[in-house]
Amino acid sequence: MKQDQVSTTVLGLDIGGITTRASFFGVIDKKYRLQNTGHTQTALGRGHQIGNGVIGAIQDLQEKAETILLKPVKNTELEIDKLGQVVGQVALVASGGPRLNTVLMGLTKSSSLAAGESLVRSLPLDLAAAFGSKDLLRGFDVLDELLNLRPEMLILTGGEDGGDAEPLKQWVEILRLYCQMVPNAFRPRIYYAGNPSLKETVQRRLEAIGNLRILANIQPTNKMLELVPAQVVIDQEITQFWQKNGQGWMDFTQLVGNLIHTKAFCLDRMVRFINRLGQSRDESGIERGVIALDLGGNSTVLSVGMDGQEGTLEDPTLNDVSCILSDSFLEEVNKWTAVPVSSEVVHQYLCNHVLMPSLIPENNEALAISQATARVRLQRALKLFNATRGWFPYQPGDGLKGNFEPIIVSGGVLTQAPTLGQAMLIVLDGLQPRGITSIILDRHHILPLLGLIGEAQPVLPVQVLDSDAFLNLGSVITAVGDLPEGETLIQVRVKAGSAKQYSVDIAQGTLKRLIVPAGQPVELELYPKSNVDIGFGGQGISGRMKVISGALGVVIDARGRPLRLPQEDESRIEKLQSWLLSMGS
């Protein structure tokens, strides 16, 4: 089917590192809705065909739906081919492929290299090295480093439009030499995304000997980052590489046509869409950003939109047991584990999880470690994102500073959490948001798919976003003050539906759930102490707001920022357990 035709049914496929999902969208009462989903384990590795996982997910979907999508024939290729006859459109997001070894070349660390790094880290690529103009002083030593790294992808960026081109010319010559020194099959894909005045020189020097693509400058001015055109091209190259090199991809990629992108790319697109859709200031004049994050099996993907700025980070999960001992990862996981367990056991669990990422936590100990790991992954993603996006209001250890609403979350550790309270607490502890927000659980893992399908069916994402496919976990109000533990820092008057208004005092250090049936409108009047900020624009500012109660009602987080855990194990675990209890877990 051509993409300009309107399909009434769309099958979305999501091939992740661990799980392959199939989501079936159809029209009900003139609106697109998610009708059914299915999933199975991704078929990767020796002797496996990606298509087997896809068929398994569709079979699971068929069992739940009445629609038959696959014809019962033995040959798997034919089975997938038949899909096209019963489904209007098929779209595919993927994150389960190998990451291309990438080298970045640019000018200054704080400018063009940061821009390039933002580009590389927004996609499933491995950044092997980044060279700046200072490295040019090392002469041909850089060449030797390149020869040892042998990158599959090379991104050359730098120079504002019309800016100094001299250092870039030197990089071009080094790249030319590099291409002359390696065999044809080892010549990397080269992307030039810098000063456009150098375009002809780059073409003249590199086109004949390298696999060159000229992209738009990703940093046309010092303050402007324009990544999307480059992302589109590179993302396409990544998925083409996966199709060429993964067993069984070609079986069904013909069926999806151009509707194939990586998960990170699609999530980025969806956040841009939501950010622009809801770009408005609230009654208090506060601008709110949007966050979407996915705690996937292969990586953590964080997409942020605020103040006209947008960006995405894909942080690969630990893929090597040696990494567990780096960057205090083990200590941090240990700190957030809410059961008495030794550091050795945590280390063993993490190592075995790296060897077998599909493991699910079977007992309480494993669950606590797994959920602690999720918190640390979130904190790590925020920190990495902040490192290349100066505008992102985050300080390691201190949590988010800006106002974000909604925060849309997904990933097996959240959607498979035994209670919604546990999922909520993972997000609150990991992100430590401030002000007023709502946490939305993408329980069917469809947000990236919507970003992709919107390309062909623009109305589908809008209508599905409004549906119950997404679960509102609850509105969260964070009160930040510096009062002694136990002292009241905010008074809340609550009026839910036709019930009588009541008042609650919230004490410093507590986490409180206001239990209101899901979906019910709630009117809140919030009266903070003079030195307490609740997100209405400053300390002591009170306000009134209406929210729709989520599955967990309304949550008031008065634990303080940053969250502080006692040093002593027993008290630390007691504190973590008390927070879980507050969330009904």
Add this chain to the structure above:
Amino acid sequence: MKSNDLITAERVDIKRSRQLPFRGEVLVKFGENVHPEDMVARTSLGSRVRVLDIAKGLGVEPSEVESCLVRQVGEQLEAGDVLAQFEGAITRVVRMPTVGTFIAYQDGKAFLSTDTISISVKAGMIGRVEEVTPGFGVVISTKGSLFQGVWGNERVGSGVLTVLPLEIDQEPFEAVENLVKKGQVVASHSCQSRQSLTSFVQKEVTGLILGSMNPDLIPEVMRLTFPVILLQGFGVVNLDPIRLKLLQDRDGSVVCINASMKDTFSETPPEVIIPQVEGNLEDIPDINELAVTQCVQINSGEYFGKIGTVEALPEEMETFQSDIVDRSAVVKIMDTGDKVIVPQRNLRVINGI
């Protein structure tokens, strides 16, 4: 449901391809016997680039240099070879200052690579060269026992196998002191202490096959020069009875370990090969799905590391102790006969048993 599988087999046909990423030289011949550390193919890339200002050397304009070049780009040259020559009243020449390759020429300057980066492929196993792809590599084959593991320290090696007669949970250092000889490959239940690891190093073993290991030892193990392979995982897990028996049966045989860790997309996990010419060959079934009667290793919970047989794959979802709901398998534990319910996703099929 897709299975995670590892092969354990007493005697199978084993073929492994060892190829260079780009053209080079194959160092072994068809039919030749190879050992794990033998280099089977090699290639190189030029490195250490130097620039030679030919225009300056000849005393001419850069634009005139091209006509003075007497060598072509790509040529390998010896120290003293003439690179460019200007015929005038007095003939002037520019010579190669060192051995190298003339890789490029631009604006009166020659770019030379004066060293090489070597890229090689090792055999990684004992076997016979069965196929040669000229310029790229070989296929090596053998018949024998095959044990695939879950982790390795990226080394290859071989030696005579000795299986330590340890009780369950017993640290190996004392047995190493008394029983192990230099050059042996040692199989043991587990290695939990630095003392044990040091004892292996001091005895100059050439390989370690372990059921499990303390993950705190990873940095040290990565620095070892001999291969270490884990068959079951990290933690305190004893070698399961099947693999222990198979290893004991081959005590005294020459064994090779390829402890190279590859990612999810690779063909083979780290593995132990014990060549054995005589005996009946087994077929390794190509298992894609978890199924009843398969032999599996449990990778979580109370029974972590145990092996057993899948007795049932219930249709209905199971709520586990963590309250997580997922698909389950009923597994009969081999050494105790206990029947346990475990998540399907936490099982590894021990293929071939």
